[in-house]
Amino acid sequence: MSETPRGPRILTDDAPAPRLDFGWDVTVAPVAVTPPAGRRGWSAPALAAAGVAVLLLGLSAIDVGGYVADQFTRAPWLGWLTLGVAVAGYGLILAAMLRELRGLAGLGTVERGRAAVARGDFAAARAALLDWAGRLPAAQPMLPALRKAPDLPTLLALLEAGPLAALDRQAVAAGRAAALQSLAATAIVPSPALDGLFIAWRGLRLVREVAVIHGLRPGLLGTLKLLRRTLFEAGAVAAADVAINAAVTAVTTNPLVASVVGDAASGAVAARRMLLLARATARACRIVEPR
Amino acid sequence: MAILTPLEDALAGVADAARALAGRERVRLAVTGLSRAGKTVFLTSLVANLLAAGAGVNTLPALAAASGHRLRGARLVPPGVESTPRFDAAAHLEALAADPPRWPARTEDLSTLEIALDLAPASLLGQARGWVAGERRVTLELLDYPGEWLLDLPMLDQSYADWSRETLARLRQGRRAAAAADFLDFVDALPAAARDDEALARQGFRLYRAALLRCRDDLGFRFLQPGRALNPGPRGEAPLLWFFPLPGGAGGDLGRLLARRHAAYLADQRSAFFEPFFRRFRRQAVLVDALGALHAGEEAFDDTAAALAAIAASLRRGGGWLNLLTGQGVQHVGFAATKADHVPEPSRDSLVGLLRDLVGRDTAAAGGATTSVHAIAALRCTQDDVARVEGRDVAAVRGVLLEGGRSARIYPGEVPIRRPGRDFWQHGEFRMPVFRPPRLKGDGMAGMPHLGLDRMLAAVIGDLL
Numbered sequence: 001m002s003e004t005p006r007g008p009r010i011l012t013d014d015a016p017a018p019r020l021d022f023g024w025d026v027t028v029a030p031v032a033v034t035p036p037a038g039r040r041g042w043s044a045p046a047l048a049a050a051g052v053a054v055l056l057l058g059l060s061a062i063d064v065g066g067y068v069a070d071q072f073t074r075a076p077w078l079g080w081l082t083l084g085v086a087v088a089g090y091g092l093i094l095a096a097m098l099r100e101l102r103g104l105a106g107l108g109t110v111e112r113g114r115a116a117v118a119r120g121d122f123a124a125a126r127a128a129l130l131d132w133a134g135r136l137p138a139a140q141p142m143l144p145a146l147r148k149a150p151d152l153p154t155l156l157a158l159l160e161a162g163p164l165a166a167l168d169r170q171a172v173a174a175g176r177a178a179a180l181q182s183l184a185a186t187a188i189v190p191s192p193a194l195d196g197l198f199i200a201w202r203g204l205r206l207v208r209e210v211a212v213i214h215g216l217r218p219g220l221l222g223t224l225k226l227l228r229r230t231l232f233e234a235g236a237v238a239a240a241d242v243a244i245n246a247a248v249t250a251v252t253t254n255p256l257v258a259s260v261v262g263d264a265a266s267g268a269v270a271a272r273r274m275l276l277l278a279r280a281t282a283r284a285c286r287i288v289e290p291r
Numbered sequence: 292m293a294i295l296t297p298l299e300d301a302l303a304g305v306a307d308a309a310r311a312l313a314g315r316e317r318v319r320l321a322v323t324g325l326s327r328a329g330k331t332v333f334l335t336s337l338v339a340n341l342l343a344a345g346a347g348v349n350t351l352p353a354l355a356a357a358s359g360h361r362l363r364g365a366r367l368v369p370p371g372v373e374s375t376p377r378f379d380a381a382a383h384l385e386a387l388a389a390d391p392p393r394w395p396a397r398t399e400d401l402s403t404l405e406i407a408l409d410l411a412p413a414s415l416l417g418q419a420r421g422w423v424a425g426e427r428r429v430t431l432e433l434l435d436y437p438g439e440w441l442l443d444l445p446m447l448d449q450s451y452a453d454w455s456r457e458t459l460a461r462l463r464q465g466r467r468a469a470a471a472a473d474f475l476d477f478v479d480a481l482p483a484a485a486r487d488d489e490a491l492a493r494q495g496f497r498l499y500r501a502a503l504l505r506c507r508d509d510l511g512f513r514f515l516q517p518g519r520a521l522n523p524g525p526r527g528e529a530p531l532l533w534f535f536p537l538p539g540g541a542g543g544d545l546g547r548l549l550a551r552r553h554a555a556y557l558a559d560q561r562s563a564f565f566e567p568f569f570r571r572f573r574r575q576a577v578l579v580d581a582l583g584a585l586h587a588g589e590e591a592f593d594d595t596a597a598a599l600a601a602i603a604a605s606l607r608r609g610g611g612w613l614n615l616l617t618g619q620g621v622q623h624v625g626f627a628a629t630k631a632d633h634v635p636e637p638s639r640d641s642l643v644g645l646l647r648d649l650v651g652r653d654t655a656a657a658g659g660a661t662t663s664v665h666a667i668a669a670l671r672c673t674q675d676d677v678a679r680v681e682g683r684d685v686a687a688v689r690g691v692l693l694e695g696g697r698s699a700r701i702y703p704g705e706v707p708i709r710r711p712g713r714d715f716w717q718h719g720e721f722r723m724p725v726f727r728p729p730r731l732k733g734d735g736m737a738g739m740p741h742l743g744l745d746r747m748l749a750a751v752i753g754d755l756l
C-alpha cells in the first residue's frame with residue numbers, strides 16, 4: 001500500500017464564502033516599459049543591399065573626389081566649378097534620401113498613434129497625436145485644447161470634432177476633383193488602354209494628395225507603403241481596381257490574387273472608384289482609425 | 292472523398308503561401324475534445340486573454356516571451372456574411388463574471404470566430420516588407436462544437452456492418468451492458484431478416500439513444516456513436532438519425548434501411564461539419580478531461596482513451612500522404628489535461644504524465660507534427676491548500692462550490708503518472724464538484740485567470756507570432 005491516502009474526498013464544507021479573488025487584474029497589469037520588439041539584427045539580404053549602396057555611393061564619391069583634385073591641378077577656377085557641381089549633385093541625392101526618411105517617419109508617427117490609441121495607452125497616444133497635430137496647419141487652433149485634454153476619450157473627441165473632420169472633408173473634395181477629371185478623361189481619351197493608364201496615374205496622385213492633406217509627405221517608399229496599405233485596408237475592392245488598373249484584370253480575377261487583395265469589382269465606373277480611393281486613402285492616413 | 296480535394300488542398304497550400312508572403316497568414320486552430328472536456332471555456336479564455344494581451348496586458352507571459360514580445364494588437368474579425376453562428380466569447384465571459392456566475396451550457400451548435408493578431412516584424416527584411424504591405428497579421432480561425440459530434444469522425448471510414456459489429460461488441464462489455472440491457476435484449480430478439488417496419492426502427496433507435504444517454508450521463512463514457520443521437524444540434528432530429536447497430540449488419544430489409552440512414556447521416560455530417568471545418572488545419576489543441584476520466588472508474592478511463600485514439604487515427608488517415616505532398620499537414624499538436632485547478636500544484640506534473648500515457652500512442656505517431664503535453668486550467672477556480680486526511684497532511688485545493696456558494700477543501704486523491712492498475716479504482720467513483728469561477732471583470736479587459744494556458748499556446752502557436 002502506498003503512503004498517501006488514495007481516495008479523493010471533499011473535506012470541509014465551511015460557511016458561505018465570497019468568490020475567490022486572485023488579484024489577477026493587478027498581476028497582469030501592463031508594465032510601464034514594453035520590451036523592445038524582438039531581434040533587430042540585420043538580415044543577410046539587408047546587409048548585402050546596404051553594402052551595394054555604400055559601394056556605389058562611396059566609390060563614386062572617391063572617384064569624383066579624384067576628378068575634382070585633377071581639375072584643381074589644371075586650373076583653380078575649373079577645380080572650384082567641378083567641386084560646386086559635385087557638392088550640388090550629392091546634396092540633391094542626400095536631400096532626396098532625407099525626404100524619404102521624413103516621409104517614412106511621418107507614417108511611423110501615424111502608426112504609433114494608432115497603436116497607442118488601440119492599446120488605450122494615453123501617454124503614448126497623447127505624445128504621438130500632439131506631434132502630429134503640431135505639424136498640421138488645420139490643427140493649430142486646437143493645439144492648446146488638445147494639450148489640456150485629461151484623458152484619451154476627450155482627446156479623441158476633440159480631434160474628431162475639429163481637425164479630423166476638416167481633413168475628411170478636404171480628402172472627399174480631392175476625391176471629387178479627381179473623379180471629375182477622370183470622367184472627363186475617359187470621355188476624351190480615345191483608347192481604353194490609355195484610359196486605364198490615366199486613371200492609374202490619377203489614382204496615384206490622389207493618394208499622395210490625400211496623404212499631404214493628412215500632414216504626410218510620403219516619398220517614393222512612403223507612397224508605395226501607403227498604396228499597399230490602402231489596398232489591404234479599407235475599400236480594398238475599389239482601391240485594388242484603380243491601382244492595378246484594367247490591363248491586369250486577368251491577374252486580379254485570379255482566385256489566388258483575389259484571396260489576397262480582394263476581388264476587383266467589375267462594374268464600377270472610374271469616377272466612383274476615385275471617390276472610394278480618396279476615402280480609402282484617408283482611412284489609411286488617418287492618425288485615429290475611424291469608428 | 293471527392294476527386295477534386297487533392298487539387299483543392301494543393302491550391303489552398305499555394306494560397307496560404309501567397310498570404311504568408313503578403314504578411315496575411317490565416318491559421319486554423321482545431322480544438323478537439325470530447326464532450327465536457329472544456330472546449331467552450333478554453334476558447335473563451337483563449338479569446339479573452341489574447342485580446343487582453345493585444346491591449347498590452349500581461350496575461351500570457353510565456354506566449355509573449357516565446358514570440359519575442361511582438362504582439363502589437365489583437366481584435367476580433369468583424370462578422371462578414373458567414374452562415375455559421377458566431378462564437379460569442381464576450382457573452383460567455385459575461386456569464387462567468389455575473390453574480391451568480393454561470394458556466395456555459397452544453398454546446399449544441401457549431402460556432403466560429405476569427406481573431407486577428409497584429410505583429411511587429413521580426414527582422415529587417417520583415418520590416419522592409421512592412422513598409423510595403425503594412426504590419427504582419429495572423430488570423431486565427433477558431434471553432435466550437437458539441438463534443439459528441441467528434442466521435443462521428445471514426446465512423447466515416449466504416450461500413451454499416453463494421454460499425455454495428457464494433458459498437459455492439461463495445462456495448463456488451465462490463466457496465467455498459469447493464470446500462471444498455473433493454474436495447475441489447477431488443478436487437479438480440481430481432482430475427483435476422485426483420486422487415487423494414489418503421490415502428491421497429493423507431494423503437495430500436497429510442498432504446499439505443501436511451502442506452503447512450505445513460506452511458507454518457509450516469510457512467511461517464513465517451514465512445515458513443517452517432518454524436519447527433521446524443522446531441523441532435525440546432526436542426527433537431529431528422530429521419531436520417533433513426534438508425535442503430537444490428538447484429539446482422541445490413542442483411543435483411545431492416546438492416547438495409549438502417550444502412551441507408553447510416554450512410555446518409557455520415558454524408559450529412561461530412562458535408563456540414565467535417566469537410567468545411569476539420570480539413571486543412573495546421574495547429575491542433577487536444578483537450579482531455581483526464582481527471583474526470585480517472586474519477587469515473589477504470590472502464591470509463593479506458594473508454595476515453597479508446598475514443599481519443601480512434602479520433603486521432605481517423606484524423607491521421609484523413610491527412611496522410613496527401614498532406615505531406617501539399618504541405619498541409621498539422622504542424623503543432625498540443626495535448627492538454629484540462630481543469631488542472633482541480634489538483635494542487637505538486638500533482639500537476641503527474642497529471643501531465645497521466646495524459647501522456649493516455650494519448651501515448653498518438654503523440655509518438657502524429658506524423659511530422661511536433662507534440663507537447665500540458666496541464667491547464669482555462670479558468671482557474673481554486674487555490675492550493677493543505678488538509679489532514681487519515682492523520683496525515685496532504686496537498687489539497689480550496690474553492691467555492693457553485694451550488695450553495697460554500698467554501699470547500701477538496702483532496703483530489705493521488706494522481707498516478709500512468710494508467711494505474713485495477714486496485715487504484717477500489718475506492719469507487721468520485722464526482723468533482725463544480726466550482727464557482729473567481730471574481731472576474733466581465734469586460735475582459737484583464738483577460739481571465741488561468742493556469743498554464745500561456746505555455747500551451749506558446750507551444751502550439753508561438754512560432755506564428
Ligand SMILES: Nc1nc2c(ncn2[C@@H]2O[C@H](COP(=O)(O)OP(=O)(O)OP(=O)(O)O)[C@@H](O)[C@H]2O)c(=O)[nH]1
Binds near residue numbers: 331332394672725
Ligand atoms: N475548475 C475548472 N472547471 C472547468 C474548467 N474548464 C471547464 N470546466 C468545467 O467543465 C465544464 C465543461 O466545460 P465546457 O467548456 O462547457 O466543455 P465543452 O468541451 O465545451 O463541452 P460540450 O460543449 O458539451 O462539448 C464547465 O461547465 C466547467 O464546470 C477550468 O479551467 N477549471
Ligand SMILES: [Mg+2]
Binds near residue numbers: 330397398435436438
Ligand atoms: Mg462546449
